[in-house]
Amino acid sequence: MKKLVVLVLALAMVLSLASFANAEGKTISIFLGGGTPLSMDPALNSASAGSNIIRSAFAGLTGFQYDANGEPVMSPELAESYEVSEDGLTYSFVLREGLKWSDGTDATATQIKDSWERAASAELGADYGFLYDVISRKEDGSLDIDVDDAARTFVVHLPQPCAYFLDLCAFVPFYPVRVDIADNEGIWATNPETYVGLGAFKMTKYAVDDVISFEKNPYYWNADAVKLAGLNFYLSEDNTAILTAYENDTVQYIQSISSSEFDRLNATYPGELEFYPTQGTYYILFNVHKDVSPASKQLTVQEQSKARFALGQLVNRYEVVTYVTKGGEVAATGFFPKGLADGLNSDVRAAADYGVWYANTNEFSDVNPDYTIDQVEALQTLIDLGYPYTGTIEGGDIVFTDFPSIEFAFNNSGNNALIIQYVQETWNQFGITGVVNQEAWATLQTKLKAGDAEAARMGWIADFNDVVNFLEIFISASGNNYPRLGRDIGDYTRNSEVTKDAGLGAYWGPEGNQTWAEAYDALVDAVKAATDPAERANLAAEAEKVLMATGGVNPLYYYTTAQMLKPSVHDVIRLATGDVIWTYADMD
DSSP states (O other): OOHHHHHHHHHHHHHHHHHHHHGGEEEEEESSSSOOOOOOOOOTTOOOOHHHHHTOOOOSSSEEOOTEEEESSEEEEEEEEEEOOTTTTEEEEEOOTTTOOTTTTTTOHHHHHHHHHHHHHHTTTTTTGGGGGOOBOOTSSSSEEEETTTEEEEEEEEEEETTTTHHHTTTOOOOOOOTTTTTTTTTTOTTTTTOOOOSEEEEEEETTTTTEEEEEOSTTTGGGGGOOOOOEEEEEOHHHHHHHHHHHHOOSOOOOOOOGGGGHHHHSSSTEEEEEEEEHHHHHHHHOOOOOOOOOOOHHHHHHHHHHHHHTTTOOOOIIIIIIIIIOOOSSSSOOOOOOSSSSSSOGGSTTTTSSSOTTTTOOSSSSSTHHHHHHHHHHHHHHOOOOOEOOOTOOOOSSOOOOOOOEEOOOSSTHHHHHHHHHHHHHHTTTOOEEEEHHHHOOOHHHHHHHSEEEEEEESSSSSSSSSGGGGGGGOOTTTTTOOOSOTTTOOOTTTTTTTTTTTTTTTTTTTTIIIIIIIHHHHHHHOOOSSHHHHHHHHHHHHHHHHHHEEEEEEEEEEEEEEEEEEEEEETTTTTTEOOOEEEOO
């Protein structure tokens, strides 16, 4: 405890000096939580905290500004204008005149095309590289983009209409970088001298687990409208240190706040603690290569899917959002979050065609009022699958005696520790052991990408408001597909003979006899190609059903973002995707 106090005080002193030194120049200091991002390369990053930092130094063809009503709206950014053909297959952008990189060199349409080619390349292997599949390819395999540097034109050809293409242009993986400077490992993105972008700020310092600092970029196309002299993004996963820094007035904005502090903060700082509605889903994931069979009976891959789903059903989602997170979150009923659109429905969770998986999370069972209806269903599933147990559901003392322990990884940010503790205690109640391992966020991401995790907490917040953004997480080619559906076993070694090919074998789909590419990838491709809104909605609903049936993804709740912002700071753009944009912010 003494060590923690010393660290907090030391951090507060450092932040105080930084804020004092920059007070005259209006430099805002920020704590997003989550520690040091795994990558600061726009193409390689896939984490929301990293995205929020990257947005300071880079920009897209489109971006966001406030409209006359104070609402954030998409608008031209690096492009001064754009036109869309009547058939929706051609997007013609005209770049702004005099566009320059943050090192003062001229930016061209050819450079932007080269950057997109890099982000889409197999050589880079970016998690989001598949997003470029919405663009047609030329015979030589390059993206079907025509550029004219003299005319400043950038013309993109699509194989089929893409309702969210302009949203993609405002999304971080589509932000142009200098290909002549960038390497494929992202090392360039940790050096202020090579971190050259087209955004409102430029990097001045990068220190792991300390701070990433920026100063105003005088070459930004709209520099006259940028009021701040700079930004400091402090890096920590210590909720106590983050909150202390805010209460000491050494930072102006924080996320990653423990729910145990909410009541006190509301009383002490009225109006400063906000729960911003966010299109995102917090979920538990299971690696499908982990064998969850009891020692006494070998389950098929399909039967293990039912067991994983039952593990998720055992968790009372209503209790999680009411007594653990306490930030206005909504208990999940499926993977798509509340408020997500599909091109036909503005909220898929309210649409009749979409499934409901946890309808009875807080309704108690007639069989035993100590258990919810969902829990009773889950317990019966495990019994039917052949897991040995003692006690009975009716007696309220059922305990499974031969369920294999599961290694559960999480990063200690926000309420993660409290949530995982609740899940662990719930499983323990029924004799199911979760061995919990706390990891640094960068370490956990590396472990998940390698496939070397049995279970973990995870969250996904929308990059743009469309179902395809959530569906594409789990296509075979996605680097964010941590359950390994449609993917090989990776570095995982604790599999059984039955589960060694669980990701690639024909175990999925309505009949449990298709590969993941046949059962799921094909549906997602169909969603992306569909031009009829009703057909597209039906396909998206079917894809969600296929995903949920795997048991590899167990949604807990739909996000809000707990955050605190000093009253002296204004004109911060906050989006339903969880993004916070500081380009036009100011501080009294």
